[in-house]
Amino acid sequence: MIIYQNTAGGFVDDVVQNAIIDEIVAGFETQGVGGASQNEIRSWKNSLQYMSNLFYNCDVPTDADVAIEFQIPLTSRRVDFMISGRDINDNKNITIIELKQWEGNPTEPVPDKDGIVKTILGGGKRETTHPSYQAWSYSRLIEDFNLKVQQDEIELCPLAYLHNFDEQYRERLDHPAYKHYTKEAPVFLKQDVDNLSRVLESKIASTNSENLIQQIADSDLKPNKKLQDSLGAMLEANDEFTLIDSQKVVFERAVELAEKANQQNSKKVLIVEGGPGTGKTVVAINILAELIQEDYTAQYVSKNRAPRSVYKKKLRGDMLVKEIDHLFNGAGSYVSTSSNQFPALIADEAHRLNEESNFFGKGENQIMEIINASQFSVFFIDENQRVHIDDIGSRQEIKKFANQMNADIEEMELEAQFRCSGSDGYVAWLDDVLEIRDTANADGFDLEFDVRLYDDPQSLHHAIEQKNKAGTLSRVVAGYCWEWEKEGRSDSDYVDIEIGDYRKSWNRDGGDPWAIDEGSIDEVGCIHTCQGLEFDYVGVIIGPDMKYRDGEIVTDHEGRASTDYSLRGVKKMMNEDPEEAQKIVDEVVKNTYRTLLSRGLKGCYIYCCDDQLEDYLRTRLENINGSIEF
Structure with a gap:
């Protein structure tokens, strides 16, 4: 899908006549994809004037095909600007241009993340993809799946143009961490108008009225x-x-x-x-x-x-x-x-x-x-x-x-169970213990699965650290019962979780995925960072959202952190339909701990914030004929 399409000369005329924004907005309506946001409109007003000026500065053919907001098939992503023609060697070429209004001073590299930088977006400093990565990834996706590009050997040339970004801050985008992406998709800044002009002249030296952009938009899709x-x-x-x-x-x-x-x-x-x-x-x-x-x-x-x-x-x-x-x-x-x-x-x-x-x-x-x-x-x-x-x-x-x-x-x-030492019995026992459903495993299970109950979280964490140090992938996780403060999300030294003398950071927001990041052993993960994954040994801290009272498991939505949205809206439901609301709380909290307690391949170590729940689990564990320690 293409929102705006014209020749290079027609595009320049639309900018000069102050018609370009109206044409793009009309394109959105024609394509039936809803209206453009005010942020998008502001971006076009700013950036497209610079693209028009660029064409005045170079000898790109006026009949070269131009597209704005080209939607990449298979995604909802759109390319800012595309221009097609023949390069100086008469090869078919489409140049992909990612336009940014960023300024240099507030922009900073994030070298511990792949292809991520931090800059001002939406009124605050936020992490986002590096412009070179963005242009390169769009090009790569088209190359990998577009049959026309593959069959006709159309060369895709991605680049990024940051027309407000001053040269003195160039090293912030040229950091060695981005070398792969800046090599594949060069960055052009405020002072690079002449250099970018020469590049465009070499890539779009002539045209054969081929309308390459429309051809790839209409192409069948096939993996290369x-x-x-x-x-x-x-x-x-x-x-x-x-x-x-x-x-x-x-x-x-x-x-x-x-x-x-x-x-x-x-x-x-x-x-x-x-x-x-x-x-x-x-x-x-x-x-x-x-x-x-x-x-x-x-x-x-x-x-x-x-x-x-x-x-x-x-x-x-x-x-x-x-x-x-x-x-x-x-x-x-x-x-x-x-x-x-x-x-x-x-x-x-x-x-x-x-x-x-x-x-x-x-x-x-x-x-x-x-x-x-x-x-x-x-x-x-x-x-x-x-x-x-x-x-x-x-x-x-x-x-x-x-x-x-x-x-x-x-x-x-x-049917086969590869986690929990290959036992369906342990998972069935969990279901019974957590009162999710009655099972035939109420009295335990017979297997070599290392289940341990700890009376303080520091001892549990130390035991998991030792397992991880011995070469088995092991992590500590917990119910989402502590606030994940925004200012500390990228700092592993920031304390989120406090239980007596036990002080730990929630899953750090940065680097490799938390589940396999080496530094994660010093932190605590939550359901959102480990569901669908597994460890050799898992340590589970059961927070104050689950207790044991009067012979049964009790869940408490008040024990959840406000930064967790898994029970968002339940307080209002408690006033309108308390019975249905409690049913939802029971399902979410119990399923959360069932999931956390079943992440281990070889063992699960447990700490309970609620003393009565700890006593209950101790009693249930005494019946198991396995490797049980207290």
């Missing part, structure tokens, strides 16, 4: 060979992605259904139920890689950022994470996607899907949007891991929307 080979090699080299037993069965069936759906032009939906540690994500990643290698455009989808970040990093091998970034997408990315645009979408952690797709309240229902956007969709789900008041993912909801769109529905189950 380089991406296919790289993804296959990465999976083959990583034993963690090897499939066994029911994982292999589900994988083969999912691939078969995807092929049939696309060959027969019929919509198909597969629902895969699997408890903690059954390998849902491993199967999902394998399906993604296989379909990409079979020429199907596919994406891995999840609401949680943590598993997307961790598995991108695990999967990449020697590649940069960002080179496969576009294969992993958030669940709210398909609001305006046309029907069946994707051959396949793989929705992991589908129990976390919501109705509204983003913070602006757009979108009708993420389940519906995913099914609508794809010829084949697979949903990996564990309804007992719904840990937010807005979580709607369930078999019933998926079936409802699949039926509305006349999709064929199939259901499967992952």
Whole structure:
């Protein structure tokens, strides 16, 4: 989709005649994608004047094709400015220009994060993507999936133009941490008008009235060979992605259904139920890689950022994470996607899907949007891991929307348990202990799984540190019962959690994904940083949102931090319908701890803020014939 399209000469005329903003706004209305925001309009008024001035300064052909706000297929992202033609060697070329109004003084590098800088945005200093990374990533996505670009060998040349950014601050964007991106997509600043003019003249030296931009907008989508080979090699080299037993069965069936759906032009939906540690994500990643290698455009989808970040990093091998970034997408990315645009979408952690797709309240229902956007969709789900008041993912909801769109529905189950020392019994015991459901494991389970109960959090944390030091990936996590203060989110020395003399920082917002960042062993994680992931040993601090009173588990929404939105709105519900509100609180709190307590492959160490809950767990643990310590 292209919001504005013209020749270079026509674009300059529209700017000179003060018509360019009206033309772009009209383009939004014509495309039916809603109105432009005031921030976007201000940006166009500023930046497009500089682009017009640039054309006055260089000899780019006036009949070169120009596009503004070109929406990249498969995403909701739009390229600021594109110009196409033939370069000085007569090769087809499209130059991709990321425009920024940034000024140098408030901008600073963030070297511990990949492709991230900090600058003034929306009235405050915020982290955002480096302009070179942004331009490069747009170019990479088009190259990886656009058939026209691949077949016609169209060269894409990304660059960034920061027309207000003064030369004296150049080192803030040219920091060594950004070397890969600035090499692929050079940055041009306020004083670089002549240099940028010469670059554009070399890239767009002539035209053949080919309208290359429209051609790539209309092109079919297909993964390129380089991406296919790289993804296959990465999976083959990583034993963690090897499939066994029911994982292999589900994988083969999912691939078969995807092929049939696309060959027969019929919509198909597969629902895969699997408890903690059954390998849902491993199967999902394998399906993604296989379909990409079979020429199907596919994406891995999840609401949680943590598993997307961790598995991108695990999967990449020697590649940069960002080179496969576009294969992993958030669940709210398909609001305006046309029907069946994707051959396949793989929705992991589908129990976390919501109705509204983003913070602006757009979108009708993420389940519906995913099914609508794809010829084949697979949903990996564990309804007992719904840990937010807005979580709607369930078999019933998926079936409802699949039926509305006349999709064929199939259901499967992952049975093998690879976490908790391979025991379904431990998870069933947790369900009984937390009073989620009655199970046959009320008296315990028989396995070598290291469960320990500690009477102070410092001892628990030290034990987990020792496990991690011995070479087993181990982390401490907790219920979201302490405030995560904004000013301390990037500082591991900032104290968020205080329990007596125990003082720790919440999951630091920075660097590698928290679950696998080396520094994370000194911090405490929450449900949002570890759901969908696993450790060898997990230490769990059960906060004041869960207690034991009068012979039963009691949940308390007042024990949750205000910075956690998982129970947002429940106080109002307590006044309107206290019985239903308490039911929701019970589900969210109990499922949260069920999820945290089942993150361990080899063991789980527990501390309870509530003494009566500790006594209750001690009693329950005494019945287990396993490796139990107190």
